Amino acid sequence: MTSSTPRPSTAQPHVLLLHCHDLGRHLGCYGARTVSAPRLDALAAESVVAEQMFCSAPQCSPSRASMFTGRWPHSNGVLGLTHDGFGWDLNADERHLADRLGAAGYRSELIGMHHESARISDQQVAERLGFDRVQTGGSDREVVERAKQAMDRLASSTGSDPSTGPFYLQVGFSAPHRAPGARDAPGVMGFLGNHIEPDDSLGVEVPRYLADTDSAREEIAELQGAIAHMDDCVGQVLDELDRRGLTDNTITIFVTDHGLALPRSKCSLYDPGMEIAFLIRWPDRGWTGGRLDEVLLNLDIVPTLLDALGLAEQPEQSAGPPLQGRSFRPLLDGDRDALDERSEIFGEITYHDYYDPRRSIRTDRHKLIVNFSSAPTFMDPSQGWVRRCVPVAAPGEPDGRGNLGSHPAVELYDLAADPLELTDLAADPEHATVRDDLLGRLTRWMTDTGDPLLDGAVTSPLHRRSLEMLRQPEALPR
Template structure:
């Protein structure tokens, strides 16, 4: 067991829409720098997020609370904001003596000054996600270079927390829809990529996979630049580095859905002076747990509000006190349309409750208007989704057979599992004050006149 250092530097590297599409997670893509980093540290094989969409999922990472608890029920550029009285990770780390820095994107507010960072770098990449043009300076290679330059100049403080946000692997609007490629990325031939197991092997899907691979190469380069900068500064051993993303690939049956490809996300952490690496953990964890974990490792104060996350710092330290989760919760409310869904996942079972009438498989606008979306949208929009879904993840890991699609005998195992998970989901919604239990969350409840906008902080 490595000796513990109580106050490491913390670097949180995060990207868009990646899911687990990395070589170290078994994907057929070259990601040598991320793979080596994950091999040196601790890679989590069952890390899930609270929402299969950007701003709500990121809000859980920053507050340790679910989106319906912290107010982020939709996207930051669509009028949604974290509640004014929430305490965010940079603020609490700052209270513990950390100098805090933001590089690149964040996408949880249109008013980045309220995030609590001591210094915001790359100013023009900090507006909410919206059109791709706002991320022209949030590409992985450029943001990583900014971090490396600042670190080399000695301007980050001691200890420091740096959030390093990359645009990749987000779709970009094009003349005929949404794709991934531009002249910054080298894209392989669609004939040379492997299909995704949860989608058919169709030309439009292959084309999008090829473009994703071009972006992933740039992402891997950016991560490598960050790691090299820490090594050059002699800070590798005393720095805790996290690499993660906020939800699954921007592909059908992934982003925007509570199927595993939508809510499962890469998560790897390395801290040579603090805990042993070179291992893979299969504990069920949620990104709502990361907040509590980092606060514990940094010896930072807890927020005033009760959090939903559970620290897994003891799991990283392997001290034998970690009590593993037996379930995680996820959901979404608003994206580019009203799509209220809540889900509970255990080791074996997934139960999804749909609160609105929508197509069988919801496609976010960027996926609907993509090559991949055009291949499947007639099929996915042909039927209305069931209000309840139950999947046996052992027998049906791709979540193809909804066990509630037909009548279930009252005395069957399926009926027992259904009753138990439906009750557990309802109890969780009640205990966390989920507004969906009372009534639909209508668009007029989104108030554009946020209180923090009144004092001119933009």
């Protein structure tokens, strides 16, 4: 990375955090040649780009809960989806980024996608997470207009006087999440909801981990259209920031939750499911270009922001559970020797549409996955029941449909020789030493972080509610 010498600012910076669903690193700035996202590519050109940031979990709520608390899903309480029918929620003592910044004088608003805590009223979300104002829901176009209005309120309330305090604005977009649409064939949930059109203006390139078929190309064109739609929405919010003259002294972040909503990606612990885009820009600090190749986690975002803002050591930050990520602020400032390289990172999934607990450890050479259920390998119902994309064939298989079976108990991959994670080496005697070492390191991490899987099956909020009804029949609806 290259970074200019940090320039002093007369005011504490604002923070604008833009996030979207299900993107992975599928952008031109990460090498996706047929994706049209000019606004994000332009933002990347004037930001520091993290080339190797990974999420904590390859699903929406658990990943976001980590992103905004700096803690693992099994530590912060969000082991599954938070919306109705699932009901996972942050533990009562968890602290959201908004709460931490609010303790330092930041005014804050949440606009659009909220997926990191229970689905309750907007006012309750604000009180629960520490925002001054919350407006959830709405189409992505509505989110843009609400974000502009929020910026107007926040900029007016903070003003140009440093003593009035800065703001934190969190804006979430639904695209490119799959969305049901009238144009979908029976059993298909595509990407063409919300007036999105397919985009093949730059061609169509199917990700390498999927078979390149006509149906896959059709689906990827839809996905590219959804990304183009999201890109335009992001650009409009950035334009408003610039119009107000706030760009230079605003930390602008763009990030996603996990990989694409495709087989072997979303809801899988393979790299395509865990890789995420992360762009960060702060012109007044000199964070205006370059790329980081160090391995980072979305748990690192909160500690990095607190460090950059000079808040990490403030007494009000000591309340609540300890952060489990680490600050990479020195890397952003150009000090490449300030942090030791990570020797390993971990990943987890417990619940999505159903119970499917898995844990993983990844080093620079190997990936080991432990599966605690016999659930289908790539069956995520949110991706539709009719599959237009199927995984690329593993060695010795006639096609990728064989990859749609059940998980083995343990999987081991050599990432250097097999970057697509197709050849499972877990049963290979020549790799037994590596396998056993990684199993031990994974067990140690689960123990150190209090992973409830070590104590047996994890029950869901719905399970616990139903059990309570059995114990107290008078609570049943009449």
